[in-house]
Amino acid sequence: MxxxxxxxxxxxxxxxxxxxxxxxxxxxxxxxxxxxxxxxxxxxxxxxxxxxxxxxxxxxxxxxxxxxxxxxxxxxxxxxxxxxxxxxxxxxxxxxxxxxxxxxxxxxxxxxxxxxxxxxxxxxxxxxxxxxxxxxxxxxxxxxxxxxxxxxxxxxxxxxxxxxxxxxxxxxxxxxxxxxxxxxxxxxxAARAVRETEQAREIARLREEQARLARDVHDVVGHSLAVILAQAESAQYVEDDQKLKETMATIATSARSSLQDVRQVLTTTRDQPVVVRSGGLDSLVDGVRSSGHEVVSTEIGHPQPLPPELEVVAYRVLQEMLTNAIKHGRRDTPVLCERHWEGELRIEVRNVIRSDELTQPIQLATVGPGGLGAEVGTGEPDGQGVEGMRRRLTAVGGRLDVRRREEPTGATFTATAWLPVRGTS
Incomplete structure (x- = not known):
């Protein structure tokens, strides 16, 4: 029985x-x-x-x-x-x-x-x-x-x-x-559900904090190492001792600035405001120029002061764009950097892709608050970096477009970001 x-x-x-x-x-x-x-x-x-x-x-x-x-x-x-x-x-x-x-x-x-x-x-x-x-x-x-x-x-x-x-x-x-x-x-x-919800929120907060930290470290270290590497490569062809010393001094300055940025990222908590390096977006352009890359920078419209949150996003996005241009672009062609102030801030960086990068498979898409758009192609130099830019922009209501074009000067890669800065003055 x-x-x-x-x-x-x-x-x-x-x-x-x-x-x-x-x-x-x-x-x-x-x-x-x-x-x-x-x-x-x-x-x-x-x-x-x-x-x-x-x-x-x-x-x-x-x-x-x-x-x-x-x-x-x-x-x-x-x-x-x-x-x-x-x-x-x-x-x-x-x-x-x-x-x-x-x-x-x-x-x-x-x-x-x-x-x-x-x-x-x-x-x-x-x-x-x-x-x-x-x-x-x-x-x-x-x-x-x-x-x-x-x-x-x-x-x-x-x-x-x-x-x-x-x-x-x-x-x-x-x-x-x-x-x-x-x-x-x-x-x-109900009490158990509240505890589980609080735990889930805490876990989500910690994961978001971890992701934010990883993105910041990736952007800072990736940009700094790309600039330092470009400067070190250019130093190989400097014959004048004085110019060589100046180049090495520039490398040391870049390394110290990078170390300071990393320390600032690691010691900044979620509730503390994140600050960018003095000089803002212009300092990024100057840093790339010091590495030996020619950068043609254009600013159209009347610049507006940005809130701290948007200022950090704009800084990190331009930093990643320039890093990709250094890593994957040709040194004998200029990097084109444009900033348009037309009710919103549009940042665009365009560079000619090196021949050894043309065989790398890439997926490009217009990315915004609603997710991936319909623009699909091939040729993205850094998927992790693009994903980081996308997350930063969507968090503040912005959008991102990355694409490759075939032009007479060669295959070019263009990254364009839009930030909603209307009414932020």
Whole structure:
């Protein structure tokens, strides 16, 4: 036998034992009567057995037993007081309809019993010894049998009403307890959800902080190393000692500035404002020029002071654009850098791609707050850097476009960024 089957069988033990007890007493009492009362005995036993599991069916069986008494003129057994178990079961475990019907059944049954007692006290109830003695005593003392019979009906009402009310009380108590337990569980679940949400937010914050730190370090170190590398390569062709010293001094200056930038990035917390190197965007252009790359810088419109957040984004984006131009562009052609102030800041950097970079597969796309656009091609020099620029720009409502073009001077790579600076003055 499986564990589930054994558990189901044990659940029937309490009512099974009570039904067996009722069956034994009912058979013993029925054997003293002349009438064949086996339908009553079986019906009463089934009603007690089903009082908890199928209280509606138990109530129906009780009414069938009552009808058998009327139709077959069967005497009432004393053990039939066990219908109190059914009254309790209907109120405690029955559905709402069963509870209502069982409650209405009590006065109906008592009314019918009282009417039968008044009409013929020695009919259905003639075998109840206590009732016969009460009626005989009432007649002897002149109290009237009717009063005794009505009193008996009232006692019967209590026999049914008391367990029914007790069942309602237990039902209400258990529901209140269940509701309290569920409310406590709901509160615990809510508290757990709050904790998990806070943990998830903290994890997301830490990951975002880690990603921000990685982007900043990538931009600073990548740009500085590209500039230093370009300066070191140009130093190989310097024959004049004085110029060589100047070049090495420029390399040292670039390294110190890079170290300062890295320290500033690593020591800046999320709540602290990030500052860029003095000189702003012009300092980036000057740094690339010092590495030996020719940079043609153009600024159109009236420059506007930027909020710290936008200033950092513009600085890092231009830094990454120039880094890609140094790493992947030809040294014998100028890097074109344009800044347009037309209600928004548009930064564009264009360079001719080296021949050894043309075979590198690239995916280009217009990127903005809504995600990737429809511009797709090949030829992106640094996917990680472009992704970093995209994240920075989308965070402030900007957008990015990167693409490769075939021009008479050679294949060119163009990166264009837009920053919403309207109303920032």
């Amino acid at each position: 499986s564990t589930t089957s054994a558990r189901d069988w044990r659940d029937w033990v309490p009512e099974g034992a009570l039904a067996l007890l009722v069956l034994v007493f009912a058979l013993a009492e029925a054997s003293l009567n002349d009438a064949d009362q086996w339908p009553v005995v079986i019906g009463l036993t089934l009603a007690v057995l089903l009082a908890r599991r199928a209280s509606g069916a138990a109530l129906a069986i009780v009414w069938v037993v009552g009808a058998l008494h009327v139709v077959l003129s069967l005497p009432v057994l004393t053990i039939e007081a066990a219908v109190a178990v059914v009254a309790f079961g209907c109120a405690r475990w029955g559905r709402l309809a069963t509870v209502i019907l069982s409650g209405l059944s009590i006065p109906a049954a008592v009314g019918v019993a009282a009417l039968l007692l008044i009409q013929d006290p020695y009919g259905f109830f003639g075998r109840i010894r206590v009732l016969r003695q009460l009626v005989d005593s009432a007649d002897y003392y002149g109290a009237g049998a009717g009063a005794v019979l009505v009193g008996a009906a009232a006692v019967a009402a209590l026999v049914l009403l008391a367990p029914w009310l007790a069942g309602l009380a237990v039902r209400a108590t258990m529901r209140a307890r269940t509701s309290s337990v569920r409310q406590e569980e709901a509160e615990q679940d």
